[in-house]
Amino acid sequence: MPESLDRKFNILTLNAIAAIGLNRLSADRFQIGSNIADPDVILLRSHNMHDMPIPKSVVAIGRAGAGTNNIPVNQMNARGVPVFNTPGANANAVKELVLAGMLLASRNIIPAIRFVEKLQGDDTALHQQVEAEKKRFSGLELPGQMLGIIGLGKIGRLVADAAIRLGMKVSGFDPKITVDAAWSLSAEVRKVNEIETLVHRSHVVSLHVPLNDSTHHLVNTDLVAKMQKNTILLNFSRDEIVDEDAILVGIEKGSIKNYICDFPSQKLQHHPAVIALPHLGASTKEAEENCAIMITDQIKDYLINGNILYSVNFPDVTMEREVPYRTAIANANVPNLLGQISTCMASIGLNIHNMVNKSRGEIAYTLVDTDKPIPREIINAIENITGVLMVRYIPKLSSNERQ
Ligand SMILES: NC(=O)c1ccc[n+]([C@@H]2O[C@H](COP(=O)([O-])OP(=O)(O)OC[C@H]3O[C@@H](n4cnc5c(N)ncnc54)[C@H](O)[C@@H]3O)[C@@H](O)[C@H]2O)c1
Numbered sequence: 001m002p003e004s005l006d007r008k009f010n011i012l013t014l015n016a017i018a019a020i021g022l023n024r025l026s027a028d029r030f031q032i033g034s035n036i037a038d039p040d041v042i043l044l045r046s047h048n049m050h051d052m053p054i055p056k057s058v059v060a061i062g063r064a065g066a067g068t069n070n071i072p073v074n075q076m077n078a079r080g081v082p083v084f085n086t087p088g089a090n091a092n093a094v095k096e097l098v099l100a101g102m103l104l105a106s107r108n109i110i111p112a113i114r115f116v117e118k119l120q121g122d123d124t125a126l127h128q129q130v131e132a133e134k135k136r137f138s139g140l141e142l143p144g145q146m147l148g149i150i151g152l153g154k155i156g157r158l159v160a161d162a163a164i165r166l167g168m169k170v171s172g173f174d175p176k177i178t179v180d181a182a183w184s185l186s187a188e189v190r191k192v193n194e195i196e197t198l199v200h201r202s203h204v205v206s207l208h209v210p211l212n213d214s215t216h217h218l219v220n221t222d223l224v225a226k227m228q229k230n231t232i233l234l235n236f237s238r239d240e241i242v243d244e245d246a247i248l249v250g251i252e253k254g255s256i257k258n259y260i261c262d263f264p265s266q267k268l269q270h271h272p273a274v275i276a277l278p279h280l281g282a283s284t285k286e287a288e289e290n291c292a293i294m295i296t297d298q299i300k301d302y303l304i305n306g307n308i309l310y311s312v313n314f315p316d317v318t319m320e321r322e323v324p325y326r327t328a329i330a331n332a333n334v335p336n337l338l339g340q341i342s343t344c345m346a347s348i349g350l351n352i353h354n355m356v357n358k359s360r361g362e363i364a365y366t367l368v369d370t371d372k373p374i375p376r377e378i379i380n381a382i383e384n385i386t387g388v389l390m391v392r393y394i395p396k397l398s399s400n401e402r403q
C-alpha cells in the first residue's frame, strides 16, 4: 500500500476553531495547527482568503459559520475544491442579537444610557433631571409593528418566529427561497414579491441575505427612498449589502430612524443614529461550538469517505461504504466524462460496485466504489481526462494495511 494512502491529513486553521470541534479529528489521523505546511484542508471563520495564495495541496475549505464571501469560491470551483459552511449552526445567536438591536432602537436605549452616564449631582438632582428629561427617550412597543425580513433562510426564519411571538406582524421577501426553508416558515409570514413593497410596508427591516454580486448594495438610495418615515434598519448580514451613503441620506431625510449593524465603518462611526457592534452575531459559546462540531464532522467525512454535505459550490453527494475501494472525482459538468472514467477503469477489468454522480452548476462530483484496489496508473489516467479537476483515491484501509 503506498505510503501516501496512510499519511495523516494536514488541517490548517486560519481562525480559532472551538476545541470541542477540533477534538473530533483524532491525532492519529489529523495534524492540526495554525502554521501547517501543505494543508489538505483549511478551516476558518472570517479570515479573508482572497489575497492569500491557496496551496495546491488543499482539497477542501471549511468555513465554521455561514458567510463564504471571504473565500474565493469561484477559484476553488476551477480547482475542483469544495467549500463547506455550517448552515444554521449560528442562526440562533444572530437572531438574539437582532432582537436586542430591535429593542435597543425602539426604546432608544443607547442615547438613554449615554444621558444617564453624563448626569451630575446628588441623588435628588439626578432624580429631577431623570424625570424632566425622560420624555426625550420615549419609545414604541413592538406588538403590531410590521417587521420586513429580506432573506428567509436559517436566520431570517428564526427572526420571523421570534418577532411573531413578540406580537409583531411579519412580511418576507426572498425570491430564491429553498423548498425546505419555505416549508419551515410560519404561515403568519406574509410573502411579498417586491423588495420595494416590503420596505414601504415595514416599520422595521432586517437583512438576512448572503453578500454576493446580486446583493451588493441591495439597500441603496432608491430603496431607502421607499422606506416609511422612522424605519429601523437592521443589518447583521454583511456591510456591503448596504450603501452607507444611502443610509446617511436616509437618516438625514428621516426615512431611517436607526441603522443597527454588526459592521463598524469610519463613515458611520460616532453617528448618533447608528448602533454598530463589532461583528458579534455568531460570537456565543454555543454558536462557536455548534459551528466547530458541524464543520469538523463534514470535513472528516469528506476526507475519509469523500462524502459532501453542506458545500456552497458542490452538490450534496453521500454513499454508504460497502467495499473498501473508493475514488472521488470532481469534474466539469460536461457530457461524456463519466463514460471516459468508467472506460479507464474497465481497461484493466475493474468492476464498479457502486457509483453516484451529481452536478451543481458547472461542477459535477462522482463517488465510484470498485471491487478491487485501483492502481496508481489508472488514477493518473483519470486525472489526465480533460475536464477532470480533482481525483482522490480513498480506500478504507484495514488495520493490517495501516501498519
Ligand atoms: N453577523 C454575523 O455574525 C453573522 C452570522 C451568521 C450569518 N451572517 C450573515 O447572514 C447571512 C445569512 O445567513 P443564513 O444562515 O440565514 O443563510 P441562508 O443561506 O440560510 O439564508 C440566506 C437566504 O437569503 C436568500 N437570498 C439570497 N439572495 C437574496 C436576495 N437577493 N433577496 C432576498 N433573499 C435572498 C436565500 O434564498 C436564503 O433563503 C450569511 O450569508 C452571512 O453573511 C452574519
Ligand SMILES: O=C(O)[C@H](O)COP(=O)(O)O
Residues within 6 Å of the ligand: 045, 046, 047, 064, 065, 066, 067, 068, 090, 279, 281, 282, 283
Ligand atoms: O457568516 C457568519 O457565520 C458570521 O459572519 C460569523 O462570522 P465569525 O465566525 O467570524 O464570527
